[in-house]
Amino acid sequence: MKRLVSIAAAALCLALTQAAAPAAADQAERVVVVKAGRLVDVVGARVLENQDIVIRNDRIVAVGPGAGASASAGAQVIDLSGATVLPGLIDSHVHLTSRADVHGLRRLTVSQPRAAIAGVANARATLMAGFTTVRNLGAPGFTDVALRDSINDGETVGPRMQVSGPTVSITGGHGDQNLLPPEYAETARGGGVANGPWAVRERVRENFKYGADLIKFTATGGVLSANTALDAQQFDIEEMRAIVQEAKLAGKRVATHAHGAAGIRAAIEAGVASVEHASFIDAEGIRLAVRNGTYLSMDVYVSDYILGEGERAGILPESLAKEREVGARQRENFTRALRAGAKIVFGTDAGVYPHGQNARQFAFMVRGGMTPMQAIRSATVSAADLMGWSDRVGAVSPGLYADLIAVTADPLADVRALETVGFVMKGGVVHRNEIPAR
Numbered sequence: 001m002k003r004l005v006s007i008a009a010a011a012l013c014l015a016l017t018q019a020a021a022p023a024a025a026d027q028a029e030r031v032v033v034v035k036a037g038r039l040v041d042v043v044g045a046r047v048l049e050n051q052d053i054v055i056r057n058d059r060i061v062a063v064g065p066g067a068g069a070s071a072s073a074g075a076q077v078i079d080l081s082g083a084t085v086l087p088g089l090i091d092s093h094v095h096l097t098s099r100a101d102v103h104g105l106r107r108l109t110v111s112q113p114r115a116a117i118a119g120v121a122n123a124r125a126t127l128m129a130g131f132t133t134v135r136n137l138g139a140p141g142f143t144d145v146a147l148r149d150s151i152n153d154g155e156t157v158g159p160r161m162q163v164s165g166p167t168v169s170i171t172g173g174h175g176d177q178n179l180l181p182p183e184y185a186e187t188a189r190g191g192g193v194a195n196g197p198w199a200v201r202e203r204v205r206e207n208f209k210y211g212a213d214l215i216k217f218t219a220t221g222g223v224l225s226a227n228t229a230l231d232a233q234q235f236d237i238e239e240m241r242a243i244v245q246e247a248k249l250a251g252k253r254v255a256t257h258a259h260g261a262a263g264i265r266a267a268i269e270a271g272v273a274s275v276e277h278a279s280f281i282d283a284e285g286i287r288l289a290v291r292n293g294t295y296l297s298m299d300v301y302v303s304d305y306i307l308g309e310g311e312r313a314g315i316l317p318e319s320l321a322k323e324r325e326v327g328a329r330q331r332e333n334f335t336r337a338l339r340a341g342a343k344i345v346f347g348t349d350a351g352v353y354p355h356g357q358n359a360r361q362f363a364f365m366v367r368g369g370m371t372p373m374q375a376i377r378s379a380t381v382s383a384a385d386l387m388g389w390s391d392r393v394g395a396v397s398p399g400l401y402a403d404l405i406a407v408t409a410d411p412l413a414d415v416r417a418l419e420t421v422g423f424v425m426k427g428g429v430v431h432r433n434e435i436p437a438r
Contacts, residue, residue: 030057031075032428033068034404036085037438040411042380043395045373047412053085055402058427062398078430079437080406080423086376087396088132088159088403088426089418090383091358093255093276093297095351096122096136096158097143100305103224103352104314112141119147123158125356128432130421132403133160133383133393135347137216137255137276138167138175140191145211157431160401162387164255165212166191168203168243173234174222174257192217197242200235204246215247216276219256219263223306223322224315224352230322231260231280240270253388255297259326261285268294274386276347279330281337289342295386297347298334300368301361303327305353334368344370345386346379362415372415402428406435 034053052068054061097119136144144163150156169175176193194203221228247254253273258264261282268288274295306323348361365375384394406423424432
C-alpha cells in the first residue's frame with residue numbers, strides 16, 4: 001500500500017511540475033533592445049541619433065546611446081538603425097465598432113453583435129497602422145467596452161482603448177436615433193438619451209456601471225444625424241454641468257461633440273476636457289479654451305472622405321449638405337485656434353472613414369499651420385495628457401509602455417511618411433516588422 005501511495009505521490013509531483021513549467025516560462029523576463037537610427041523625442045521636440053531602447057517585458061527601462069550594452073546576454077535585438085522610430089501614435093476620437101461603408105439608413109441593418117465583430121477587424125487595422133492607443137467616443141450597447149476588455153485579455157489584437165459607451169444625448173439629439181418614424185422610436189432610440197440634470201446624472205452613472213472610462217455627450221447637432229442643426233445647442237448649461245460634475249465624482253473626464261459656437265462655449269464653461277470637432281468655434285470659444293486648457297480635437301481630414309466617398313457609403317443628402325457647410329469652416333478655425341495657442345489634439349472620427357487611414361490627417365494638420373513635430377506631438381504627448389495616461393503612453397521614456405512605431409522615410413521632412421508605418425510594437429510585442437535590417 002505504501003508503495004502505491006509513493007508512486008501516486010511521485011506521479012502527482014511530476015504532473016504539478018510539468019503544469020508549472022509553462023507558467024514559469026511565461027513569467028520569464030523578456031528583454032529586447034531596439035536600435036533606432038533616429039528617434040523622435042516628442043518630449044524634447046527633437047530628433048536623437050543612434051539610440052538604444054531597452055525593453056523589459058512590456059515596459060521601457062532605458063533609452064540612450066549604448067544603453068543596450070547593459071542588457072542581458074540573451075536579449076533580443078531589433079535593428080531599426082536605418083529607420084526613424086517614434087512612440088506609438090494615439091487617435092483621441094475613433095469609433096472602432098463602426099464601418100465606413102455603412103452610413104445613413106444602412107446603419108439600421110447592423111446589430112450590436114455584428115458591430116462588435118466589425119470592431120475586432122477595425123481594431124487590428126488601427127494597430128497595424130501604428131495607432132497603439134485610442135479613445136473610442138460612442139458605441140451602441142457597450143460594444144466598445146467588450147472590445148476593450150477582449151484586447152486587454154489578449155483575445156483580440158488592437159490598440160489600448162479608453163471607451164465612453166453610449167453617447168449621452170437629448171431626445172432627438174445627435175446621439176438619438178433620428179432616422180425612423182415614431183412607431184419605432186422606443187426600440188431604436190439611442191442608449192444614452194436623457195433629459196434634465198438628474199436624468200443625465202443617472203445616465204452617466206449607468207455608463208460607468210457598465211465599464212465606461214469617460215463620458216461623451218452631444219452639445220450640438222451633427223453632420224450624420226437627421227433633423228439636427230449644426231449650430232443648435234443641445235443640453236443647457238445646467239445639464240452639461242451635471243454631466244461633468246457626475247463624471248468628476250467618479251474621477252473621470254468628459255468629451256463633448258460640438259460644432260456650433262454656443263454649444264462649444266457652454267461645454268467649455270461646464271468643464272469638459274475636450275471639444276470634438278469644434279467646427280464653428282468663435283473667438284470667445286477659442287479664448288475660453290485657452291483659458292481653461294480645454295483640448296480641441298478637430299477632425300480636419302474626414303471632410304474629404306465624406307464629400308468624396310460618402311454618397312456611395314449611404315450618407316444621406318442632408319448630411320452631405322451639412323458637410324459642405326462645415327468642412328472648410330472647421331479647417332479655417334483650426335488655424336485660428338492654433339495661432340491663438342489653443343491645445344489641439346489628434347482626433348480623426350475614424351469609422352466615418354475607413355479604419356487604418358488615421359494618419360492621413362497629419363498632412364491636413366500641417367496644411368493648417370502645424371509643423372510636422374507639432375502634429376506628431378498632438379498624437380503622442382498631447383493625446384496622452386488629455387487621456388490622463390502620460391505615465392503610460394505617448395513618449396519613448398523609461399517606465400512607459402514599450403509602444404513603438406518606425407518608418408523608413410523622415411516624417412519631419414514629409415509627415416505623410418506616417419501613412420506607411422513599417423514597424424509596430426505594442427507593450428514589447430512586435431505586431432508588424434517590414435523594415436529591413438541595415
